[in-house]
Amino acid sequence: MKTFKEFCSQLDESSLSRIKSKSDKGGMAVISGSRGDKSAKENKARAKQLDKDIKGKGLPGATKVTGRWDENPGTKDEKKVKEREQGKG
Numbered sequence: 001m002k003t004f005k006e007f008c009s010q011l012d013e014s015s016l017s018r019i020k021s022k023s024d025k026g027g028m029a030v031i032s033g034s035r036g037d038k039s040a041k042e043n044k045a046r047a048k049q050l051d052k053d054i055k056g057k058g059l060p061g062a063t064k065v066t067g068r069w070d071e072n073p074g075t076k077d078e079k080k081v082k083e084r085e086q087g088k089g
Helices: 004-009 013-024 040-056
Strands: 029-031 063-071 079-088
Touching: 013 063
Parallel strands: none
Antiparallel strands: 029 079, 063 079
Protein backbone atom coordinates (compact mmCIF):
# COMPACT_ATOMS: atom_id res chain seq x y z
CA MET A 1 0.00 0.00 0.00
CA LYS A 2 1.22 3.49 -0.82
CA THR A 3 1.75 6.16 1.76
CA PHE A 4 -0.28 9.34 1.45
CA LYS A 5 2.88 11.19 0.37
CA GLU A 6 3.55 8.63 -2.40
CA PHE A 7 -0.07 8.87 -3.54
CA CYS A 8 0.02 12.68 -3.66
CA SER A 9 3.30 12.67 -5.62
CA GLN A 10 1.54 10.82 -8.46
CA LEU A 11 -1.41 13.18 -8.76
CA ASP A 12 -1.62 15.53 -11.69
CA GLU A 13 -1.74 18.98 -10.10
CA SER A 14 -4.36 20.37 -12.49
CA SER A 15 -6.66 17.40 -11.84
CA LEU A 16 -6.21 17.76 -8.11
CA SER A 17 -7.14 21.45 -8.16
CA ARG A 18 -10.20 20.61 -10.27
CA ILE A 19 -11.30 17.99 -7.74
CA LYS A 20 -10.71 20.38 -4.84
CA SER A 21 -12.73 23.10 -6.57
CA LYS A 22 -15.67 20.72 -7.06
CA SER A 23 -15.43 19.56 -3.46
CA ASP A 24 -15.39 23.13 -2.14
CA LYS A 25 -18.67 23.80 -3.96
CA GLY A 26 -20.62 21.34 -1.84
CA GLY A 27 -19.17 17.86 -1.87
CA MET A 28 -18.52 15.25 -4.47
CA ALA A 29 -18.27 11.55 -5.21
CA VAL A 30 -16.00 9.58 -7.53
CA ILE A 31 -17.24 6.36 -9.11
CA SER A 32 -16.09 4.24 -12.00
CA GLY A 33 -17.66 1.60 -14.18
CA SER A 34 -14.26 0.49 -15.48
CA ARG A 35 -12.73 -2.78 -14.35
CA GLY A 36 -9.24 -4.15 -14.96
CA ASP A 37 -10.55 -7.44 -16.32
CA LYS A 38 -12.59 -5.72 -19.06
CA SER A 39 -11.38 -4.61 -22.49
CA ALA A 40 -11.01 -0.92 -23.34
CA LYS A 41 -14.14 -1.20 -25.50
CA GLU A 42 -16.16 -2.77 -22.66
CA ASN A 43 -14.93 -0.15 -20.17
CA LYS A 44 -15.86 2.67 -22.55
CA ALA A 45 -19.38 1.23 -22.88
CA ARG A 46 -19.65 0.82 -19.09
CA ALA A 47 -18.54 4.44 -18.54
CA LYS A 48 -21.10 5.66 -21.08
CA GLN A 49 -23.86 3.65 -19.37
CA LEU A 50 -22.83 4.98 -15.96
CA ASP A 51 -23.09 8.55 -17.25
CA LYS A 52 -26.59 7.78 -18.62
CA ASP A 53 -27.57 6.29 -15.24
CA ILE A 54 -26.37 9.41 -13.40
CA LYS A 55 -28.29 11.71 -15.74
CA GLY A 56 -31.33 9.39 -15.52
CA LYS A 57 -31.53 10.10 -11.80
CA GLY A 58 -32.06 13.78 -12.58
CA LEU A 59 -28.51 14.77 -11.76
CA PRO A 60 -26.30 16.93 -13.97
CA GLY A 61 -23.74 15.11 -16.04
CA ALA A 62 -20.56 13.91 -14.42
CA THR A 63 -17.19 15.60 -14.69
CA LYS A 64 -14.88 13.23 -16.53
CA VAL A 65 -11.46 12.56 -15.06
CA THR A 66 -8.80 9.97 -15.84
CA GLY A 67 -7.18 7.84 -13.16
CA ARG A 68 -3.92 5.90 -13.48
CA TRP A 69 -2.29 3.46 -11.06
CA ASP A 70 -0.67 0.04 -10.70
CA GLU A 71 -3.22 -2.71 -10.09
CA ASN A 72 -2.12 -5.70 -7.97
CA PRO A 73 1.34 -4.22 -7.26
CA GLY A 74 4.08 -6.66 -6.36
CA THR A 75 2.24 -9.70 -7.76
CA LYS A 76 2.45 -11.67 -10.99
CA ASP A 77 -0.84 -9.97 -11.99
CA GLU A 78 0.57 -6.44 -11.66
CA LYS A 79 -0.40 -4.12 -14.49
CA LYS A 80 -0.71 -0.44 -15.20
CA VAL A 81 -4.32 0.73 -15.31
CA LYS A 82 -5.78 3.87 -16.83
CA GLU A 83 -9.48 4.49 -16.63
CA ARG A 84 -12.02 7.18 -17.13
CA GLU A 85 -13.98 7.98 -14.00
CA GLN A 86 -17.11 9.93 -13.31
CA GLY A 87 -16.65 12.67 -10.76
CA LYS A 88 -19.79 14.25 -9.42
CA GLY A 89 -19.41 17.55 -7.71
